[in-house]
Amino acid sequence: MSTEPAALLERATAIVAAQLAGLRELYHAALHQQEGVVQRARQLSRQLDEAVVQEQFARERGLSTVAIAARVKQLRAEHAAAAEAEAELRRSLRQLDQLIRQIEMSSTTLTRNVEGVAADPWVQALRAQVIKGREEERIRLAREVHDGPAQVLANALMGVEVCQNLLQEQKLEQLGSILSQLGDSVREGLREIRSFIADLRPGKLEEQGLVPALHEYIRRYRDTVSSPVVFEADPLPRLPAEAEIVLYRIVQEALQNARKHARGAPVRVTLTARGGRLQLTIRDEGPGFDLREVIRRAGRESWGLTSMRERAELIGAQLTVTTRRGAGTEVHVTMPLPQPA
Numbered sequence: 001m002s003t004e005p006a007a008l009l010e011r012a013t014a015i016v017a018a019q020l021a022g023l024r025e026l027y028h029a030a031l032h033q034q035e036g037v038v039q040r041a042r043q044l045s046r047q048l049d050e051a052v053v054q055e056q057f058a059r060e061r062g063l064s065t066v067a068i069a070a071r072v073k074q075l076r077a078e079h080a081a082a083a084e085a086e087a088e089l090r091r092s093l094r095q096l097d098q099l100i101r102q103i104e105m106s107s108t109t110l111t112r113n114v115e116g117v118a119a120d121p122w123v124q125a126l127r128a129q130v131i132k133g134r135e136e137e138r139i140r141l142a143r144e145v146h147d148g149p150a151q152v153l154a155n156a157l158m159g160v161e162v163c164q165n166l167l168q169e170q171k172l173e174q175l176g177s178i179l180s181q182l183g184d185s186v187r188e189g190l191r192e193i194r195s196f197i198a199d200l201r202p203g204k205l206e207e208q209g210l211v212p213a214l215h216e217y218i219r220r221y222r223d224t225v226s227s228p229v230v231f232e233a234d235p236l237p238r239l240p241a242e243a244e245i246v247l248y249r250i251v252q253e254a255l256q257n258a259r260k261h262a263r264g265a266p267v268r269v270t271l272t273a274r275g276g277r278l279q280l281t282i283r284d285e286g287p288g289f290d291l292r293e294v295i296r297r298a299g300r301e302s303w304g305l306t307s308m309r310e311r312a313e314l315i316g317a318q319l320t321v322t323t324r325r326g327a328g329t330e331v332h333v334t335m336p337l338p339q340p341a
Contacts, residue, residue, distance in 0.1 A: 166178065205244055210239060213248055214271070225259050225264075240338065251269060255269075258286065258329070269282050277336055279333070279334050280332070281331070286329060287326060
């Protein structure tokens with residue numbers, strides 16, 4: 001075996017490439033397995049929705065619900081098991097992806113570009129993380145559509161079928177009640193879709209800037225969540241478009257985290273411009289959590305915290321999260337304000 005430097009590097013590169021190929025093959029196999037589990041969970045979700053409607057329909061008609069209730073119980077258990085399996089696979093995929101990216105970063109020290117300068121692994125990692133972030137965002141959006149508007153439409157379709165049966169049986173009094181429920185359900189679904197579209201593309205952000213867009217988003221958030229949220233902002237100049245969208249998304253993510261974990265506790269969002277720096281703070285008065293314990297259990301920060309931190313770094317901002325049990329949670333972002341031309 002040659003000990004020439006070039007031969008050694010070639011050998012090392014071949015070893016790393018072989019290991020990466022094996023890990024990528026394992027990753028794609030697990031990804032294919034996850035897709036099957038997701039499909040199974042969605043199928044069980046649809047079956048569960050149908051069974052719940054059938055149970056309700058039988059109860060309203062005074063029919064026995066013993067068999068259908070047992071079916072509902074069985075489907076709930078199967079759906080919970082499928083959802084847990086999908087969550088475990090998702091966690092494993094993230095850890096495997098992280099391992100692959102770390103090896104890719106390290107392997108760049110073995111390669112050189114045409115000018116003979118070693119490739120910067122951190123630049124490549126940042127690019128990879130941006131791509132990964134986009135994919136994660138697509139997955140999150142798909143899940144929200146499935147859990148929101150898609151469920152409303154599925155329930156509405158089953159309700160229409162119930163109405164058709166009632167119409168054939170000339171049970172007009174029950175028909176009116178079901179139609180009224182359907183109307184409420186469809187209106188709620190339409191509201192969710194409009195809110196969903198507004199969150200995807202906040203038109204006011206592009207037209208009027210960050211502060212008016214946040215006023216509008218927080219107003220809709222308060223109406224939806226019925227949670228006390230205070231928003232205070234200094235007058236701001238227009239920021240670069242990428243900075244405005246990143247700060248907007250950080251507020252979105254922080255408020256959604258507060259919605260899940262702060263249990264309706266008050267939230268304060270402040271946006272100030274002092275000493276040539278912009279300061280964004282989102283603080284909730286919820287129960288807080290032990291950040292070190294979360295990282296210890298998961299081996300990393302949660303996707304939400306990581307996403308916010310990486311978004312901030314893309315625009316040259318620094319993001320810190322301060323929390324402890326019983327003391328709420330604060331997300332703080334600081335960045336230099338652009339100098340006037």
